[in-house]
Amino acid sequence: MDEILGQVLRDAVWERLDMLSELANHADAPSLLSVARSELPRLTEGWRSMLAAHEPDDRGNCRACSTRWRQQKAPCSVWRAAYEHLVAGGLAPQPAARHAVDEPLSVRSTSRVPAGAR
Template identity: 80%
Template sequence: MDQILGQVLRNAVWERLDMLADLANRADSESLVSVARSELPRLTEGWRAMLSAHEPDERGDCPTCSTRWHRCKAPCSVWQVAHEHLVAGGLAPQRVLRRPWRRNKSAMPSQSRGPKPSPAETTGRHALLPQVATR
């Protein structure tokens, strides 16, 4: 059940990001101003909350990315991606991170998430978990 809820949560986030990207690319100036006023504070607060969880501890390790057996030194990949997208923009060299969430920047958002699901597995543009056998 947690896996299904997790997939629903991830799909909702991808859908929201796709919607905002579509608005940024297609909306008129007046609509863009309205969206920016409502969404930019939410997005910046979201970034702040996520980055707070990845602040280095007293040893310089990321408490969120570190495990009991493997310590992740700061800056972790979350801080690196934040810097790349929020500060460096298109000027930062593109590194390939070994993370499943890393999206191919050259592909469209809906094309970068692996193989195409069957029609029975889709809702909107996002794949849902394959049907789970009931007990």
């Protein structure tokens, strides 16, 4: 039952993402503005919530990805994906504006690692 519920949940999220991509690519400007105003805060809140769960503990390990037997050093894959998609990608502020961003050094340094090398 949990497996079915998990699949339903994942399908719903993929469908939502597909719908947002479809809107971004094909909606007219007024519709797009309306969707952006309603969905961007939800997306940023979702990222914040997810990233908060993956904050490092006092030993520098991800709280969510670490287990008792295997520690995951921060930044974990969730933080690296966030940096890659939100900062290194199209949403990134220009380098001149970067000084205002409170960006942990450890996150910044991983962005220079080519994707294939991770």
